[in-house]
Amino acid sequence: MALPEAQSPVEPPENQQQRLARCRALIEREIRPRADACDAEGRLPDELPVMLGREGLCGLVVPEGQGGRPVDPITYGLIHEQLGAACAATRAVLTVHDMVAAAIGRWASPEQQADWLPRMARGETLGAFALTEPEVGSDAKAIRTEAVRSGDGFSLHGSKRWITAGQIAHLFLVLARCDEKPTAFLIPRGTPGLTIEPLAPPLGLRAAMLAELHFADCRIPAGWMLGPVGSGLNHVAAAALDLGRYGVAWGCVGLIRACLEAATRRARTRVQFDVPIREHQLIQGLIAEMAVDLKAARELAMAAGRLRQSGDPDGVIATCTAKYFAARAAMHAGQTAVQILGAEGCAAGSPVQRYLRDAKVMEIIEGSNQLQQVMIATDALQRQGRL
């Protein structure tokens, strides 16, 4: 196989190019213009998932046979770059949707696939990924949500917190302990015993419609388990998070690009000390750093994409590396862009202050910077034969 976004045959390269061009035009027309308002209101337009589904953006990792319109990993990345530059919250919602769709495409039974994937590809069913809990973040194996055997099925107890799209999603991929082993379940919204509590918009990704999920004797049939008992973290969540990290890496490339564009535009037009500020060498230094970071982040993301395309196991660490670098560089670019715009960059409604806040969140989600460092260092030590 290849990694999830390349699982099924995709259109030939020239069609992918056209696809990319259409997606870019759609993002510029429909998503970028609304991004600041979404951020201010802390919500996405209700019609967004179905609109994105109509344009094929909800089926990027769904096989054609299930109604999807899959793209290769590089095209997938370039679409996420464009989304990241336009609206990081929309990108995050699509990423978690893709994580769930990819997990179903990879590990679900044929019945589960037929049940969910066509609707997910159309954007009628939006997926959300529920791993984090009030007491459990980075140390995922410590999850406390429990699936207790009950009759022919299970009864779930526990809470999930910070769930992107939790307010609007129709289907949750939930990680719970079953027979003491981490196990994945597919749980639709509206299942009795599941209550959904909206969270106030956080620092960044304010429009990502986060929620807390509460399971209290939430009874589900055995057929809602995804993959066998015990495969929830090592296989199902690991592969979903790997795709999520790839999306975040490219989203950060987009954020850096957006910061650079905003900063250079302003540097050309803002006159201080009788010259456009771009003529001040200290401003040039800041712009040079952003430009170099953009190139480096994109190259790392491309390198990960090429490995993913061929199903190479090294694609996993290459993706961590790209995500780690790109998230830090996006944070740096956000700070720099605000600096170059000065007070204008701090103003309510200014896109660059949104980029800065969104970039901070990128350093935390899909494995924080520190967790990426642990994984990258472990790999480096293994390659040097010291572990």
Added chain:
Amino acid sequence: MKIRDFLGRFFGDYQLRDDEDIFGVGFVNSLFAMQLVLFIEKEFGITVGNEDLSLANFRSIGAMAELIERKRSGG
């Protein structure tokens, strides 16, 4: 043997026996299982499905060799 070479990267100088539990010796992190599945699929041209995900199939070098043999013979 290809599986042993691949595992060598994670296990360094540690000499794994064919029947030794690779998850039990404490060298691997949360990415390892995914990397292992990708390696087996790419190297041996098979597709690991959800019915194969039981830990028993990946527990040791011997168990993986059996899984690959079984999948290749269409079983």
